[in-house]
Amino acid sequence: MRQTLEKLIGEGSVVRENIRLAPYTTMRVGGPADFFVEATNATALERAVRAVRGLDLPYFLLGKGANIVIGDGGFRGVVVHNSADHICFNGDLVTAESGATMYPDLIELAASRSLSGLEHYVGIPSTVGGALWQNLHFLSPAPARERTMFIEEVLEYADLLTEENESKRVGVDYFEFGYDKSILHWRDDIVLSATFRLQEANQADIYRIMKENLAWRELRHPDLKTEPSVGSIFKKIQGIGAGKLIDECGLKGTCYGGMAISHLHANIIVNHADGTAADLQALVAYVQKEVTQQTGYHLETEVEFVGDFHPPTSGKPVFLPRPEGLVTAEELAARHSP
Numbered sequence: 001m002r003q004t005l006e007k008l009i010g011e012g013s014v015v016r017e018n019i020r021l022a023p024y025t026t027m028r029v030g031g032p033a034d035f036f037v038e039a040t041n042a043t044a045l046e047r048a049v050r051a052v053r054g055l056d057l058p059y060f061l062l063g064k065g066a067n068i069v070i071g072d073g074g075f076r077g078v079v080v081h082n083s084a085d086h087i088c089f090n091g092d093l094v095t096a097e098s099g100a101t102m103y104p105d106l107i108e109l110a111a112s113r114s115l116s117g118l119e120h121y122v123g124i125p126s127t128v129g130g131a132l133w134q135n136l137h138f139l140s141p142a143p144a145r146e147r148t149m150f151i152e153e154v155l156e157y158a159d160l161l162t163e164e165n166e167s168k169r170v171g172v173d174y175f176e177f178g179y180d181k182s183i184l185h186w187r188d189d190i191v192l193s194a195t196f197r198l199q200e201a202n203q204a205d206i207y208r209i210m211k212e213n214l215a216w217r218e219l220r221h222p223d224l225k226t227e228p229s230v231g232s233i234f235k236k237i238q239g240i241g242a243g244k245l246i247d248e249c250g251l252k253g254t255c256y257g258g259m260a261i262s263h264l265h266a267n268i269i270v271n272h273a274d275g276t277a278a279d280l281q282a283l284v285a286y287v288q289k290e291v292t293q294q295t296g297y298h299l300e301t302e303v304e305f306v307g308d309f310h311p312p313t314s315g316k317p318v319f320l321p322r323p324e325g326l327v328t329a330e331e332l333a334a335r336h337s338p
């Protein structure tokens, strides 16, 4: 099968077998993929997807793995890892292959050319393709931070390989963007590249927004390098933050195996000690049960679960003590309010 795949895909891709997926995700969990194809440019990505579809093999397209949890049993089929990352500027337009890294690569390049529109999304782990899948979003610049900004606002068009195997250029409307939503959630279209229309702006203003947004994240999000996570694990409920509910239920520090609710941010589960997907599932179920019992609200996960899962870790949770000296963003704000 490996040779058949290599022959069909041709140059620009490497096919490997039995590759552990955990290192390719920000949560650092996930067993092996039967086959792992590294697509290094958009043509290779298109050929890889056409090949696996032609062979009728189950497949999954993997970006930075920042919004997925892969099961400990891994993935039976082909994981296509998108590392197609060419970026090209033409006036105020920038075209990026879909495996390009939003930050630092694309955002830093745009900022260095004094082009504004992408700087709001600094510090978010994402490929360009993942950003369109998610409709990447963040708050408008400080101090007002009065609205949520979305990547759809600067998207000009994207080149796709559609579910029907057509090569097609589509505009923004095609994506039916919403909050955490795009057509890519329910159609198996593959984004090959995306073109964004940016605006010339004062470079110092762009860098100021980047600096402020990075500082905002640093205060609220555990460091991915030392505490891997998928960012927010539960969807927010209209008008009520999931983190607030979890915090009010006294669940910060709750821990199954190597997975724990962060003391810094109650809606983030961190992999603090070689946690597994089974630990994560047990913790998610425990938090859902406790929050429903204590508040009546049901929390839903906002990440995608991919591949084969073992049964959740059994037993009772333990509680990790709060690290000494830790100050949350809310506590800091309370100290500074009159």
Ligand SMILES: Cc1cc2nc3c(=O)[nH]c(=O)nc-3n(C[C@H](O)[C@H](O)[C@H](O)COP(=O)(O)OP(=O)(O)OC[C@H]3O[C@@H](n4cnc5c(N)ncnc54)[C@H](O)[C@@H]3O)c2cc1C
Pocket: 026, 060, 061, 062, 063, 064, 065, 066, 067, 068, 082, 098, 099, 124, 125, 126, 127, 128, 129, 130, 131, 132, 133, 134, 135, 136, 137, 138, 184, 189, 190, 191, 192, 221, 224, 229, 230, 231, 232, 304
């Ligand atoms: C610490 C942290 C903070 C975060 N903060 C934010 C935030 O502030 N705002 C926000 O919006 N998100 C945030 N996220 C979520 C995450 O960064 C986004 O969902 C990101 O866009 C996922 O991109 P990815 O490349 O990792 O996609 P992956 O997780 O690899 O894949 C996600 C889905 O997208 C599909 N996909 C990927 N590439 C393509 C493509 N080329 N064509 C079609 N489908 C594709 C995959 O098949 C999969 O179904 C955060 C995550 C973390 C870990």
